[in-house]
Amino acid sequence: xxxxxxxLVVFGATGDLAYxxxxxxxxxxxxxxxxxxxARILACSRRDMSDAEYRARAAEAVREHVSDIEEPALSRFLxxxxxLAVDASGERGWEDLAAALEDRPEVIxxxxxxxxxxxxxAICERIGRHGLASDTARIVIEKPIGKDGQSARALNAAIGAxxxxxxxxxxxxxxxxxxxQNLMALRFANALFEPLWNAAxxxxxxxTVAEALGVEGRAGYYDTAGAMRDMLQNHILQLLCLVAMExxxxxxxxxxxxxxxKVLKALRPMxxxxxxxxxxxxxYRAGASAGGAVPGYLEELDDPGSQTETxxxxxxxxxxxxxxxxxxxxxxxxxxxxxxxxxxxxxxxxPHSIFEEEAGPISSNRxxxxxxxxxxxxxxxxxxxxxxxxxxLRQVPLDMSFAEAFxxxxxxxxxxxxxxxxxxxxxxxxxxxxxxxxxxxxxxILEAWAHLREPPKGYTSGTWGPSAAIALIERDGRTWxxxx
Ligand code: BG6
Numbered sequence: 001x002x003x004x005x006x007x008l009v010v011f012g013a014t015g016d017l018a019y020x021x022x023x024x025x026x027x028x029x030x031x032x033x034x035x036x037x038x039a040r041i042l043a044c045s046r047r048d049m050s051d052a053e054y055r056a057r058a059a060e061a062v063r064e065h066v067s068d069i070e071e072p073a074l075s076r077f078l079x080x081x082x083x084l085a086v087d088a089s090g091e092r093g094w095e096d097l098a099a100a101l102e103d104r105p106e107v108i109x110x111x112x113x114x115x116x117x118x119x120x121x122a123i124c125e126r127i128g129r130h131g132l133a134s135d136t137a138r139i140v141i142e143k144p145i146g147k148d149g150q151s152a153r154a155l156n157a158a159i160g161a162x163x164x165x166x167x168x169x170x171x172x173x174x175x176x177x178x179x180x181q182n183l184m185a186l187r188f189a190n191a192l193f194e195p196l197w198n199a200a201x202x203x204x205x206x207x208t209v210a211e212a213l214g215v216e217g218r219a220g221y222y223d224t225a226g227a228m229r230d231m232l233q234n235h236i237l238q239l240l241c242l243v244a245m246e247x248x249x250x251x252x253x254x255x256x257x258x259x260x261x262k263v264l265k266a267l268r269p270m271x272x273x274x275x276x277x278x279x280x281x282x283x284y285r286a287g288a289s290a291g292g293a294v295p296g297y298l299e300e301l302d303d304p305g306s307q308t309e310t311x312x313x314x315x316x317x318x319x320x321x322x323x324x325x326x327x328x329x330x331x332x333x334x335x336x337x338x339x340x341x342x343x344x345x346x347x348x349x350x351p352h353s354i355f356e357e358e359a360g361p362i363s364s365n366r367x368x369x370x371x372x373x374x375x376x377x378x379x380x381x382x383x384x385x386x387x388x389x390x391x392x393l394r395q396v397p398l399d400m401s402f403a404e405a406f407x408x409x410x411x412x413x414x415x416x417x418x419x420x421x422x423x424x425x426x427x428x429x430x431x432x433x434x435x436x437x438x439x440x441x442x443x444x445i446l447e448a449w450a451h452l453r454e455p456p457k458g459y460t461s462g463t464w465g466p467s468a469a470i471a472l473i474e475r476d477g478r479t480w481x482x483x484x
Pocket of ligand 1: 173211230231
């Protein structure tokens with residue numbers, strides 16, 4: 001279905017995010033007929049460039065990231081693009097931008113800040129000063145939103161001085177992933193799970209977001225962030241919220257976000273002793289990946305003194321009735337053995353077995369929601385081994401691979417999220433109080449780490465992280481699932 005006409009202004013239009021994600025996503029939406037005839041995309045960045053030059057670069061970027069380009073569709077898409085040199089934190093180009101937008105103040109106007117957060121405040125102030133924050137305007141920002149609670153509040157205040165909260169779209173691209181949305185479908189469109197979705201029936205939850213790549217070309221940013229700020233504070237806590245929240249009244253943005261906020265507020269705060277006991281920081285050393293030998297983080301960074309973590313594992317608890325004493329084991333890291341993200345819900349053992357010992361052990365049910373690489377849902381159940389040999393039990397997966405079930409292209413998260421911005425649907429975007437509540441839980445952990453001054457534990461590239469992360473869960477008589 002077509003969205004309403006819009007002007008999309010992209011700051012940072014010559015950056016990695018624009019080339020790698022935004023342009024390919026917009027091309028796909030255009031190809032599928034979702035962009036109206038007169039939708040315009042205004043690309044802005046600091047350097048001087050003509051429309052034709054920018055279109056040539058954009059074409060290159062789309063070709064690089066999309067297979068099976070349809071040439072007429074690509075040409076039509078490129079026609080929508082125009083380029084303006086605008087200095088995000090200076091005065092140059094702003095009059096031109098105002099002039100370019102002036103002819104149709106009534107259409108939806110979206111500003112996408114695909115730039116470093118250092119520029120968010122300056123850009124918002126200029127948007128306000130030049131009278132560009134029309135009633136139909138909205139602004140889209142990317143994480144990291146701050147580096148702690150205080151800086152997040154300052155950033156939110158600077159943006160809030162120009163835009164109303166219902167105009168602000170804080171992207172967490174994990175919320176745009178198909179399987180993440182499926183988590184809500186699974187929980188709330190099936191009768192099967194919800195009655196069991198609590199401490200009485202669930203033993204624990206694991207959330208793993210493992211990457212095989214290292215920091216690639218982003219070491220400069222990454223070294224100031226680390227795995228906690230880059231992944232856990234946002235993506236992983238958002239996943240945790242969707243697993244743990246109460247059923248919202250509806251899919252309305254505030255109903256969903258109110259419930260997520262309650263989960264964040266119920267996270268048990270960690271004191272320094274808990275931080276020592278229940279968190280592990282790691283940093284990759286040289287090792288091997290699928291492509292061969294790879295250097296360690298410190299060599300890549302060329303700074304032997306960096307204590308930034310490229311891996312974090314921790315045990316979180318949600319202090320409410322539904323989740324009392326159900327640990328949520330969270331972990332994420334770079335240069336791990338595989339690229340795999342999944343949520344594992346481990347159910348409790350059956351209360352009593354009627355089977356003889358020869359039947360073999362009975363494994364507890366496990367629900368695995370896999371986000372990537374191959375998206376799907378799998379339920380581990382016990383069955384009888386076929387054949388006349390008596391009652392022998394075996395664990396088998398009830399498997400639902402989305403790629404096999406639906407033979408359609410899996411859209412990128414940005415496609416969904418960009419169209420939601422135009423539609424004005426904030427359900428899959430983070431509200432200000434959510435971001436601040438997530439920092440309120442993360443800040444004491446970061447502070448305790450800074451206080452402890454313990455260097456991150458080294459792990460060999462291509463493994464599952466430091467052995468301390470394995471000990472973290474095995475101490476509780478449990479184990480990470482890597483076999484699925
Ligand atoms: C980004 C992080 O938000 O997410 C990156 O900044 C990370 O460090 C990326 O690599 C992972 O996203 P995805 O969609 O590839 O899992």
